Amino acid sequence: MPDLLLELFSEEIPARMQGKAADDLKRLVTDRLVAEGLVYEGAKAFATPRRLTLTVHGIPARQPDLKDERKGPKVGAPDAAVQGFLKATGLASLDEAKIQRDPKKGDFYVALIEKPGRPAIEVLAEILPVIVRTFPWPKSMRWGERSAKPGALQWVRPLHSIVATFGIETEEPDVVHFTVDGIEAGQTTRGHRFMAPDAFQVRRFEDYEAKLAAAKVVLDSARRKDIILADAKTLAQAQNYELVEDAGLLDEVSGLVEWPVPLMGSFDEDFLSIPDEVIRATIRANQKCFVVADPATGKLANKFILTANIEASDGGAAITAGNERVIRARLSDAKFFYDTDLKTKLEDRLPKFDQIVFHEKLGTQAERIARIERLAAEIAPLVGADVEKTKRAARLCKVDLLTEVVGEFPELQGLMGKYYALAQGEDASVAAACEEHYKPQGPNDRVPTDPVSIAVALADKLDTLVGFWAIDEKPTGSKDPYALRRAALGVIRLVLENDLRIKLADVVLVRRMFDLEIEEQSAYQRILSAIKQDHETAKEVYSDVAAVEKLSQEGGFRFDAFLELVAHPEKVMNIPEGVAEKLAAAMAERGMRGERWHTSTLADSLLSFFADRLKVQLREQGARHDLVDAVFALEGQDDILMIVRRVEALAAFLATDDGKNLLAGTKRAANILRIEEKKDGRAFDGAPDAALYAQDEEKALAAAIDRAKADAGAVVAKEDFAAAMSAMAGLRPAVDAFFDKVTVNADDKAVRENRLKLLNEIRAATRAVADFSKIQD
Numbered sequence: 146m147p148d149l150l151l152e153l154f155s156e157e158i159p160a161r162m163q164g165k166a167a168d169d170l171k172r173l174v175t176d177r178l179v180a181e182g183l184v185y186e187g188a189k190a191f192a193t194p195r196r197l198t199l200t201v202h203g204i205p206a207r208q209p210d211l212k213d214e215r216k217g218p219k220v221g222a223p224d225a226a227v228q229g230f231l232k233a234t235g236l237a238s239l240d241e242a243k244i245q246r247d248p249k250k251g252d253f254y255v256a257l258i259e260k261p262g263r264p265a266i267e268v269l270a271e272i273l274p275v276i277v278r279t280f281p282w283p284k285s286m287r288w289g290e291r292s293a294k295p296g297a298l299q300w301v302r303p304l305h306s307i308v309a310t311f312g313i314e315t316e317e318p319d320v321v322h323f324t325v326d327g328i329e330a331g332q333t334t335r336g337h338r339f340m341a342p343d344a345f346q347v348r349r350f351e352d353y354e355a356k357l358a359a360a361k362v363v364l365d366s367a368r369r370k371d372i373i374l375a376d377a378k379t380l381a382q383a384q385n386y387e388l389v390e391d392a393g394l395l396d397e398v399s400g401l402v403e404w405p406v407p408l409m410g411s412f413d414e415d416f417l418s419i420p421d422e423v424i425r426a427t428i429r430a431n432q433k434c435f436v437v438a439d440p441a442t443g444k445l446a447n448k449f450i451l452t453a454n455i456e457a458s459d460g461g462a463a464i465t466a467g468n469e470r471v472i473r474a475r476l477s478d479a480k481f482f483y484d485t486d487l488k489t490k491l492e493d494r495l496p497k498f499d500q501i502v503f504h505e506k507l508g509t510q511a512e513r514i515a516r517i518e519r520l521a522a523e524i525a526p527l528v529g530a531d532v533e534k535t536k537r538a539a540r541l542c543k544v545d546l547l548t549e550v551v552g553e554f555p556e557l558q559g560l561m562g563k564y565y566a567l568a569q570g571e572d573a574s575v576a577a578a579c580e581e582h583y584k585p586q587g588p589n590d591r592v593p594t595d596p597v598s599i600a601v602a603l604a605d606k607l608d609t610l611v612g613f614w615a616i617d618e619k620p621t622g623s624k625d626p627y628a629l630r631r632a633a634l635g636v637i638r639l640v641l642e643n644d645l646r647i648k649l650a651d652v653v654l655v656r657r658m659f660d661l662e663i664e665e666q667s668a669y670q671r672i673l674s675a676i677k678q679d680h681e682t683a684k685e686v687y688s689d690v691a692a693v694e695k696l697s698q699e700g701g702f703r704f705d706a707f708l709e710l711v712a713h714p715e716k717v718m719n720i721p722e723g724v725a726e727k728l729a730a731a732m733a734e735r736g737m738r739g740e741r742w743h744t745s746t747l748a749d750s751l752l753s754f755f756a757d758r759l760k761v762q763l764r765e766q767g768a769r770h771d772l773v774d775a776v777f778a779l780e781g782q783d784d785i786l787m788i789v790r791r792v793e794a795l796a797a798f799l800a801t802d803d804g805k806n807l808l809a810g811t812k813r814a815a816n817i818l819r820i821e822e823k824k825d826g827r828a829f830d831g832a833p834d835a836a837l838y839a840q841d842e843e844k845a846l847a848a849a850i851d852r853a854k855a856d857a858g859a860v861v862a863k864e865d866f867a868a869a870m871s872a873m874a875g876l877r878p879a880v881d882a883f884f885d886k887v888t889v890n891a892d893d894k895a896v897r898e899n900r901l902k903l904l905n906e907i908r909a910a911t912r913a914v915a916d917f918s919k920i921q922d
Contacts, residue, residue, distance in 0.1 A: 146186070149174075149201040149269065150310045150318070150350050153277065154334055156195070156302035160400025162283060163192035163366070166301075169281055170199050177272045182208045183265055191364045193403045195338070198364060200350040204311075208262030217254035220244060227254075234258060266311050266321055273309060273330070274323045298326035308334050308347060318349055336360020337404055339455055361404040361456075369399040376407040377435055377450045384409070386437040386446050391429065398433055402454040408461040410434075410469045414447045416476040420564050421445045423479050426554040431475045432468055482549035490569055491544040491562070498543070506616040513608065514543055520656050521604035527647050528603070530596035531574070538578035539601045541566060545579065559583045574598070585635050588765075592642045603639055603652075606632040611656040614751050633758040640785045641762075649755060650783040653748045752783055759785065763792065771921045772796055778916035787864060794866035795915050803874040810880035811917040814904040817889055821901055829901035837899040842879070842886045849879035850906045857913040869914045880907060 151174070158166065167190035175188050178201070186203025217230040227239065234256035236242055242254040278298060285299040298304065309330040312318030323330050332346045334353075341360035347353040354364055363369045374388075374395060381388045399405070416424060421444060428434045428449050435450040451468050453461055498511035507513065518539040525535040545551050545562035562579030574597040581598035582605050584590055593599050609632050613619065620629050640647055756777045760770040772792045782788055798804040822828055838844045856872035889904065891897045911917045 146203045147206055147265065147311050147313045147318075148349055149199070149204055149321075150308060150347070150353055151199045151201075151273065152306075152308035152334055152347075152353070153197045153304060154195060154306045154308070155197075155300060155304045158192065158194055158197070158301055158400075160194070160397045162301060163194075163197075163400045164396075166197055166280075166282070167192040167199075170197050170276075173276045173280075174199055174273070175201065177276070178204065178268075181268050181272070182211070182262065183268060192366060192400070193362060193364060193369075194401060195403065196334070198353075204265055206313075207264050208268060210262050211258070211260040213258045213260075215256045215258060216245075217242060217256060219250075220252040220254065230254065230256070266319055269309070269311060269321045270323045273321060274325045277304075277307070277325045298328075304328060306331070306333060306335075308332060308353070310347070310349060312349065314349065336362050337455075340404065363404060366399050369402065369405050370395050373398060373402075373405045373407055373452055376405070377452075380407055380409045380450055381437045381448075384448070385440075386448060387440045388450065389425065389436045389438050389445070391435060394429055394433065394435065398452045401433065402452055404454060404456070406453040406456055406461065408451050408453055408465050409437075409448055410451060410465045410472070411448050412469065412472050412476055416480060417445065417447055419476070419480050419483050420561075422557055422560055423483060423550060423554070424476065426557055427475045427479045428472055430554065432472055434468065434472070479550070479553070482553060486548040486550055486561075486565060487568055491541045491565055491571075494544050494547045495540070497547055504612070504616075506618075507612045510543065510546075513612075514540065516612075516656070516659050517542070517601070517604045517608050519659060520608055520652070521600045523655050524603050524647070524652060525596070525600045527652075528596050528599045528643070528645055530600040534572055534574050534597050535578075535600045537571070538575040538582070538597050539604060541571070541575065542579045542582045542601055542605070578602075585638050586631065588634075592638050594643060599639055599643055599645070603636060603647075606636050606639075607652055607656055610636075610751060610754075611653055611747070612660075614747055614754075615657065615660055619754070629754075630758060633755055634762060637755070637759055637762055637785055641789060644786060646784060646786060648783050649785065650748050650752060653751055657747055755783075755785070759788065763789070768792060769796065769921075771919060772799075772915070775915040775917065775919040778919050779912060790864070791866045791915070794870050797867070798870035798873070798914075799920070801874070803877045804870070806881065807873060807877045807911070808917055808920060810877070810884065811907055811911050813884060814880075814907045815918050818901060818904050818908065821890070829898060829905050831902060833899045833902040833906065837896055839891075839896060840887055842882045843900065843903060846879040846883045846903060847906070849876050850903075850910045853910050854913065857910070861913055866914065873911060873914055876907070876910065 151170075153170075171188050171190040175185060178185055183204050185201050188199065188201040190200075191198040215234050217234070218226040230236075230242075231238070234242075235258070236256055239254060242256050244252050245255045246252050280300070282299075282301040285301055286303075287297050287299055288303040304325075305328070307325065307328055307330040309321035309323070310318040310332055311321050320331055332348065333344050334347055334357075335342060335344050336357060337360055341362075345356055345360065347356055357364050363372065374390070378388045424445055425436050428436055432449075432451065434452075437446050437448045437450065438444060439446050449468075449472065451465065453464050455464075457464055495511070495514075498514060499509055501510045502508070503510045503513045518536050521535045521539040522532050524530075525532045542559075542562060545565060546558055548561060548565065550561050551558050559580040559582065563576045566576035566579050567573070574595050577593075577595050578598040578601045581593040581595065582601040584598075584602060585592050593602055609627065610629055613627055613629055618627065625631075636649075639645070756773065760773045763773055764770050772795050773788070775795065776782055776788050776791045799808060818829060833847065835844075835847065838847065853872050853876050856875070857869045860866075860868035860872060883903075887900065889897065889900045891900065908917075
């Protein structure tokens with residue numbers, strides 16, 4: 146069967162767009178072929194800086210004939226319906242339709258439409274220009290004299306020529322004739338811009354690829370990457386260095402050249418006084434070059450590897466010298482930035498954060514840092530971190546955002562904070578936390594292990610989560626502009642991979658308390674100010690009074706003193722100077738020490754979000770999400786490490802025969818209870834009456850439940866969940882025997898109710914380890 150070769154030859158396509166453009170070209174063409182009934186055997190797309198290429202193999206030479214039946218209106222339908230049917234089907238009259246009989250629905254017209262297939266080359270000539278004109282570039286441009294004309298072609302860069310051939314392997318292919326904005330498809334292309342600029346003709350893909358190679362163009366981006374990587378490693382090893390590999394840079398560089406020629410250059414050794422990461426970022430960002438390291442020390446050498454797009458007559462000496470000049474200038478700038486940054490201590494930069502807004506509803510960066518510091522101090526004892534070092538690290542961890550180097554290279558935030566902290570003599574743990582508090586930022590990122598870093602990292606992420614939850618800026622669908630899902634997964638990984646025992650609810654609510662302290666104090670101050678002025682002004686702050694009263698109701702502290710002052714303004718004038726302030730402070734103090742937070746809906750919502758993220762994490766590790774639901778359904782489950790251990794034990798238990806049968810028995814009991822509770826309109830809770838046990842199986846089940854409750858409760862308290870599952874396994878024989886021998890819905894009403902209460906005891910007993918109703922069969 147015939148093959149299609151399509152090439153779109155243009156000026157340089159940005160490297161970042163090439164991969165997606167090749168995929169889009171393949172998708173658009175093949176989707177249209179299939180839609181036209183031309184089912185192909187295979188397709189592959191390629192991209193270089195100057196061309197997009199697609200080859201599609203095994204396309205049928207002709208479309209299949211189309212036969213279709215289209216149902217029409219009933220016989221005797223109104224004329225408007227009949228005319229619409231004729232127009233839609235292309236029939237001249239109803240005489241060309243047939244009548245299909247239906248005894249139930251009545252007779253109706255049916256149009257038989259036969260459409261002969263067209264040659265595939267005609268279909269291609271129709272669909273390809275449409276695809277070229279509507280190609281989905283992220284950005285496009287017009288050019289030349291035609292650019293002012295309506296409907297002029299827009300393309301990422303000026304399009305010069307189109308190759309489109311179609312034919313079988315053993316014959317000369319045909320050109321797919323079409324024109325796009327004056328560019329006529331043909332068989333002519335060009336090779337390398339400088340080394341082989343002349344035009345040449347191509348026939349099919351094998352011929353095309355071979356001629357491009359001869360014209361100094363490597364078509365396949367994967368092969369270009371292999372060449373760059375292998376030659377760069379060889380250059381480095383020749384001088385006893387090793388290449389610092391960079392997959393992202395390799396992808397980009399392979400999109401900048403059609404004929405890769407790696408070369409090695411050097412820079413002054415004086416620049417090695419700059420941190421390695423700054424050197425690498427400078428050379429990478431400005432010149433798209435790789436760096437090399439001394440394998441003996443692991444430190445960077447004063448060498449770099451560039452990738453030229455030409456085999457220069459001087460061996461690349463001029464190209465290398467040009468890159469060296471630019472890199473020397475860029476490294477001079479970087480060294481100046483670094484040396485300048487070292488002249489100012491980190492803490493001396495802190496006041497600038499007062500003028501930088503973190504979020505309009507969450508205050509300034511200074512306020513955020515203060516919250517992180519307070520929260521980190523609360524978390525520090527929970528993770529074994531020194532509180533003072535933790536507070537110091539939290540205070541300094543964001544300061545490098547204000548430095549010159551991070552301003553130039555934002556990707557170095559955190560890392561530069563570590564370097565500057567070490568340079569000014571900070572403790573090693575404090576310096577490490579400046580870098581590591583951002584981690585982990587993804588599933589493959591490293592998790593901090595130093596306790597100070599852990600405390601600050603948790604505080605940073607939890608402050609972000611609670612803050613955005615409080616202002617109702619939660620992730621929705623695929624939108625997560627503040628990376629809150631990543632923050633929650635970061636918290637989970639920090640806890641699990643460091644075996645931390647942290648009750649998230651307590652930490653979340655402590656953090657939320659900081660916000661409400663500020664809200665309450667602000668409201669107090671507004672009311673006090675109004676009271677001090679006069680009682681008329683005090684009446685104008687009733688809205689503030691209502692707001693603070695609402696907070697007081699949530700928090701459980703008394704607010705009646707303020708209400709009394711506002712309701713009786715004559716008393717206000719007699720308050721001695723300073724008494725009102727002391728009263729407000731005393732009330733705020735009582736309010737902050739209340740038990741308000743244990744019923745916080747915000748904490749419940751955020752813990753539910755953590756549960757969802759934990760399910761994602763465990764599912765990726767092969768765990769069942771329903772087991773996470775079963776454990777989270779138990780009250781007070783906010784210790785992530787214990788949840789995971791409980792889930793692991795539950796999974797192991799359910800893999801045994803005892804676990805499977807107990808689950809089946811428990812679900813049977815729950816189903817019976819649900820039906821009978823709905824029928825009676827009440828729950829069958831409360832302890833069963835032992836005097837009403839009529840059969841030995843009832844007595845045996847009651848005794849087994851009592852043993853399982855006691856045994857499981859004892860080992861759960863010791864956090865031995867495997868033993869708790871073993872205790873639950875002891876229920877299985879008694880449950881099986883009960884359902885085999887005992888009729889639950891006995892004729893005697895009292896006996897029936899007692900047996901239903903006994904079933905409820907099964908359900909209650911298993912909740913010592915999990916909510917079995919959440920487990921899928």
